[in-house]
Amino acid sequence: MADVAREMLISHDSNETRVALLEDRQLVELYIERPRRSVVGNVYLGKVTDVLPGMQAAFVDIGLEKNAFLYVDEVVDPEGVEGMPRRPISQLLKVGQQLMVQVVKDPMGTKGARVTTEVSFPGRFLVLMPFSDFVGVSKKLDDAERDRLHSIVAPKVPKGVGVIVRTVAQGVMARDLETDLEFLLRLWKRVSHLASEALAPEVIYTEMDLALRFVRDVFSEEFRRLTIDDKPTFDKVISFLKKTSPQLVKRVHLHRDRVALFEMEGLQETIDSALTRTVPLPSGGYLTIDKTEALTAIDVNTGRFVGKRNLEDTILKTNLEAADEAVRQLRLRDIGGIIVIDFIDMELAASRQLVMARLAKALERDRTKTRMGEMSRLNLVEITRKNVTEGLYGILTEPCPTCGGEGRVVSAATRRIAVERRMREVLKTGRADAYLLGLEPETFRLITEPGLNIVAALRAETGCRVTVVPDEEAQPTEVRVLIEGRSGLFGRKGIR
Numbered sequence: 001m002a003d004v005a006r007e008m009l010i011s012h013d014s015n016e017t018r019v020a021l022l023e024d025r026q027l028v029e030l031y032i033e034r035p036r037r038s039v040v041g042n043v044y045l046g047k048v049t050d051v052l053p054g055m056q057a058a059f060v061d062i063g064l065e066k067n068a069f070l071y072v073d074e075v076v077d078p079e080g081v082e083g084m085p086r087r088p089i090s091q092l093l094k095v096g097q098q099l100m101v102q103v104v105k106d107p108m109g110t111k112g113a114r115v116t117t118e119v120s121f122p123g124r125f126l127v128l129m130p131f132s133d134f135v136g137v138s139k140k141l142d143d144a145e146r147d148r149l150h151s152i153v154a155p156k157v158p159k160g161v162g163v164i165v166r167t168v169a170q171g172v173m174a175r176d177l178e179t180d181l182e183f184l185l186r187l188w189k190r191v192s193h194l195a196s197e198a199l200a201p202e203v204i205y206t207e208m209d210l211a212l213r214f215v216r217d218v219f220s221e222e223f224r225r226l227t228i229d230d231k232p233t234f235d236k237v238i239s240f241l242k243k244t245s246p247q248l249v250k251r252v253h254l255h256r257d258r259v260a261l262f263e264m265e266g267l268q269e270t271i272d273s274a275l276t277r278t279v280p281l282p283s284g285g286y287l288t289i290d291k292t293e294a295l296t297a298i299d300v301n302t303g304r305f306v307g308k309r310n311l312e313d314t315i316l317k318t319n320l321e322a323a324d325e326a327v328r329q330l331r332l333r334d335i336g337g338i339i340v341i342d343f344i345d346m347e348l349a350a351s352r353q354l355v356m357a358r359l360a361k362a363l364e365r366d367r368t369k370t371r372m373g374e375m376s377r378l379n380l381v382e383i384t385r386k387n388v389t390e391g392l393y394g395i396l397t398e399p400c401p402t403c404g405g406e407g408r409v410v411s412a413a414t415r416r417i418a419v420e421r422r423m424r425e426v427l428k429t430g431r432a433d434a435y436l437l438g439l440e441p442e443t444f445r446l447i448t449e450p451g452l453n454i455v456a457a458l459r460a461e462t463g464c465r466v467t468v469v470p471d472e473e474a475q476p477t478e479v480r481v482l483i484e485g486r487s488g489l490f491g492r493k494g495i496r
Helices: 143-156 174-197 210-217 231-244 246-251 268-273 311-333 349-363 391-396 412-429 441-447 454-462
Strands: 006-012 017-023 026-033 043-052 057-061 068-071 098-105 114-116 126-129 135-137 162-165 202-205 223-228 252-254 278-280 286-291 295-301 337-342 370-372 380-385 397-399 408-410 434-439 465-470 479-485
Touching (some): 006 210, 006 231, 026 311, 026 391, 043 174, 068 098, 143 162, 210 231, 223 246, 231 252, 246 252, 349 380, 391 397, 412 434, 412 441, 412 479, 441 465
Parallel strands (some): 135 162, 223 252
Antiparallel strands (some): 006 017, 043 057, 043 202, 057 068, 278 286, 286 295, 337 380, 397 408, 434 479
């Protein structure tokens, strides 16, 4: 990816943390964490509530709303994996048994979290696997660097403990690798001690928050810069990098402009488009993306694109654009599970090969594990993509109360946060110090609900006098400036 200009943006406020990854100034990945954060990576002392021999699985109470699901292949012998024979789940687990598990997939819909007993603890350069017994190095590195890293790490790893050296460790000095290993071993000692004293169900290790997690796992020399708009988060990231990768500190910048970071980068339009069913292509074609319980279907259409030469060329160009855009949408929306792309039928085998090559190249940029099948006679391509979280669609939307969940609408929380953010922008970037703002009536109700104190908080934060009123002409997330002027304009107290 050396030919791609990569940037990371982190925006944090009281409502949510957003991490955006940009490639050549284009938004390709967006992750959002709200107070109800992801539990992936958390380690729990759980209690087996049910063992199902027919499914070769068990349900484990880890203290969440729904019991977690543990498949037989995710059960490892605490004494080590090596030489462990495959046994039925009923011989491995018993109802009432306590065991340590780690969440590998968030609860989604009617399903509880998915867990494994093969816990792992990621550091900046290494991943510690307490119940394994091997030292591995990322296959993305060349053979010489893999040999160098293995020779440094392997002698330091205690017997009976496994370690994987991450891609980001390329070029890292021995003392930094050793420091990371020492930290992870101390962490495992603390977690195992907590597990010995805990009473299930209980959380015994909580994964880092979204911002630090991405700095630890993703931010590297490949990124030209990291921009953060929140001072406490900025300080936390700087402190972490000084201990782990001091050479990257100079690439981290604090956003001080009055215009919001995501607004300045022009990302909101792209974020809004990630919720739409139809995605335009550069030449006039488009994709339609439909999510079902079993899979996500992506259909390619020529739309208004009629081409200049012949039908096969028109179809080929549309399909090539679709291959790039489909993968970008998979990353941006964080779509997991089974994905089927229905390309426009191509007569020539050479055309099909070009499209498959373009699709494979685009998938190389995806950090999430994917597998791509061959193109069928009907020009269908099946892709499987690891499903870890609800994805952008699940976070930003909720079931529509009118249609009973058959469709989706932007959630009340998303609308409230968007309007609050736009109100803040009006107050911070305007030249006046008193405003009368109009909000769509339902949005007005959300903003002025008892206990939220949003208007009062904005007054205190910006020093402006602000009054909000219902406005029938406003759109659901629109903030209309009805009047602006000096602070004496609305009297001493205002309306709200």
